[in-house]
Amino acid sequence: MADEGPQNERISEAEQAVMEALWARSPLTANEVADAVAPARGWTLATVKTLLSRLVAKQAVETAPDGKRFLYSPRVARVDFAAGESKRLVDRLFGGSAAGLFAHLAEAEALTDKDLTQIEALLKELRK
Numbered sequence: 001m002a003d004e005g006p007q008n009e010r011i012s013e014a015e016q017a018v019m020e021a022l023w024a025r026s027p028l029t030a031n032e033v034a035d036a037v038a039p040a041r042g043w044t045l046a047t048v049k050t051l052l053s054r055l056v057a058k059q060a061v062e063t064a065p066d067g068k069r070f071l072y073s074p075r076v077a078r079v080d081f082a083a084g085e086s087k088r089l090v091d092r093l094f095g096g097s098a099a100g101l102f103a104h105l106a107e108a109e110a111l112t113d114k115d116l117t118q119i120e121a122l123l124k125e126l127r128k
Contacts, residue, residue, distance in 0.1 A: 010088075011081065014051055015054060015060070017041065018037060018048065018051045018052060019076070019078075019081070020037075021036035021037050026071075026073040027072060028073075029066070029069050029071060030069070030072065033052065033072060056072075061073065089101075
């Protein structure tokens with residue numbers, strides 16, 4: 001996140017699974033979030049509600065009353081989350097050097113020809 005948005009604390013991997021469901025479609029009830037994420041992870045509805053509560057406390061998710069239940073929506077855009085996580089990764093593993101990340105990927109032969117073509121196009125666009 002460029003400015004971290006409303007979220008000051010990091011989102012855990014489990015919380016990110018909940019966020020993915022909300023980014024895909026929102027607003028959702030806790031039951032709908034559970035239907036989307038719990039089966040693949042073996043979670044209960046109580047676990048999903050706990051994760052939603054944590055995300056609300058972190059100001060990454062907002063609630064709106066809907067009768068006797070609440071609807072949950074993300075307050076953090078997925079693109080902002082990805083930007084923040086990418087920056088943290090580069091800072092933590094490569095001393096803030098994006099070139100270091102690319103060098104590592106190239107040395108590990110993790111870049112395909114398609115990746116290289118897309119990177120070259122991006123670099124050309126950035127230089128304009």
